[in-house]
Amino acid sequence: xxxxxxxxxxxxxxxxxxxxxxxxxxxxxxxxxxxxxxxxxxxxxxxxxxxxxxxxxxxxxxxxxxxxxxxxxxxxxxxxxxxxxxxxxxxxxxxxxxxxxxxxxxxxxxxxxxxxxxxxxxxxxxxxxxxxxxxxxxxxxxxxxxxxxxxxxxxxxxxxxxxxxxxxxxxxxxxxxxxxxxxxxxxxxxxxxxxxxxxxxxxxxxxxxxxxxxxxxxxxxxxxxxxxxxxxxxxxxxxxxxxxxxxxxxxxxxxxxxxxxxxxxxxxxxxxxxxxxxxxxxxxxxxxxxxxxxxxxxxxxxxxxxxxxxxxxxxxxxxxxxxxxxxxxxxxxxxxxxxxxxxxxxxxxxxxxxxxxxxxxxxxxxxxxxxxxx
Numbered sequence: 001x002x003x004x005x006x007x008x009x010x011x012x013x014x015x016x017x018x019x020x021x022x023x024x025x026x027x028x029x030x031x032x033x034x035x036x037x038x039x040x041x042x043x044x045x046x047x048x049x050x051x052x053x054x055x056x057x058x059x060x061x062x063x064x065x066x067x068x069x070x071x072x073x074x075x076x077x078x079x080x081x082x083x084x085x086x087x088x089x090x091x092x093x094x095x096x097x098x099x100x101x102x103x104x105x106x107x108x109x110x111x112x113x114x115x116x117x118x119x120x121x122x123x124x125x126x127x128x129x130x131x132x133x134x135x136x137x138x139x140x141x142x143x144x145x146x147x148x149x150x151x152x153x154x155x156x157x158x159x160x161x162x163x164x165x166x167x168x169x170x171x172x173x174x175x176x177x178x179x180x181x182x183x184x185x186x187x188x189x190x191x192x193x194x195x196x197x198x199x200x201x202x203x204x205x206x207x208x209x210x211x212x213x214x215x216x217x218x219x220x221x222x223x224x225x226x227x228x229x230x231x232x233x234x235x236x237x238x239x240x241x242x243x244x245x246x247x248x249x250x251x252x253x254x255x256x257x258x259x260x261x262x263x264x265x266x267x268x269x270x271x272x273x274x275x276x277x278x279x280x281x282x283x284x285x286x287x288x289x290x291x292x293x294x295x296x297x298x299x300x301x302x303x304x305x306x307x308x309x310x311x312x313x314x315x316x317x318x319x320x321x322x323x324x325x326x327x328x329x330x331x332x333x334x335x336x337x338x339x340x341x342x343x344x345x346x347x348x349x350x351x352x353x354x355x356x357x358x359x360x361x362x363x364x365x366x367x368x369x370x371x372x373x374x
Contacts (some may be wrong), residue, residue: 004254010169016159028064038096061085108142160226174242179259199261231263283312283320301364307346333366
């Protein structure tokens with residue numbers, strides 16, 4: 001598809017703006033930059049585009065208010081900085097968007113909100129309702145309460161999960177690079193910008209570099225992974241420099257800038273999107289080659305006879321990962337048995353369950369309908 005036509009047909013956008021583009025090199029919020037982003041977003045909305053903004057900046061603003069020059073390493077200090085800075089961040093946005101008669105709405109999420117099925121649906125319904133009311137949702141990670149085990153880790157990942165939640169057409173990740181290069185342009189003068197490609201191209205992860213500042217947390221690798229995650233709901237991704245003038249509106253007009261990563265033709269059902277959104281599954285199943293091939297290439301459910309090792313602590317209905325003999329994650333799914341039960345039945349046929357467990361449950365450890373294959 002022609003790039004311009006692809007962008008034109010995208011009517012629901014997620015725009016992620018990182019800390020480096022919203023702060024004065026870590027010295028508090030850059031109000032001139034925020035004003036410019038608000039103007040660009042207002043023009044997009046006038047073109048009929050529904051938009052959700054995923055914004056960093058709270059921790060950096062909190063650091064400024066506290067006089068800290070280095071990002072805290074301890075979780076309590078990070079949470080404190082986020083709590084202090086979040087009020088200033090949303091106030092700055094609210095002031096700018098009011099000039100365009102745009103009602104902003106703040107949404108703070110953690111991984112718990114995504115991994116819990118009921119809360120996932122609540123978050124999805126809230127975001128969709130806000131869009132239907134013509135408001136502008138502004139999403140950030142809830143750093144003030146998140147512990148290490150429920151942190152999303154970076155707003156690139158958060159933006160991709162939001163794209164899945166609302167089934168967005170386009171995810172725009174604004175960064176301080178022009179896009180994805182085949183080499184890290186900071187160290188290689190012959191690095192070439194990749195204009196377009198399949199989001200799932202395995203080469204792109206190896207091309208991606210690391211984070212370049214001490215203010216943000218995500219490098220180019222997290223952006224490529226976010227693009228791959230966004231494809232689960234059929235969403236394309238543009239990775240592009242937020243340093244260029246009027247970048248959002250130039251994108252909307254179809255200008256060939258940044259890197260466009262296109263999804264394949266498959267789109268996971270909403271339930272499987274939720275399964276795939278789990279960043280911290282509670283267990284691991286190690287499979288033999290036969291079971292790996294059966295779920296990857298033959299469209300089969302996972303049976304106990306193909307499991308060689310069980311790790312973690314989980315109960316029936318939890319999300320767990322499946323690993324190939326080489327250690328690659330090949331699938332995630334909702335397990336039908338607890339860790340205690342699986343310790344007893346892994347490697348045996350389902351016809352022997354009743355002798356070992358004392359009852360006959362599902363023959364599948366993970367049914368195909370509850371299995372996401374990577």
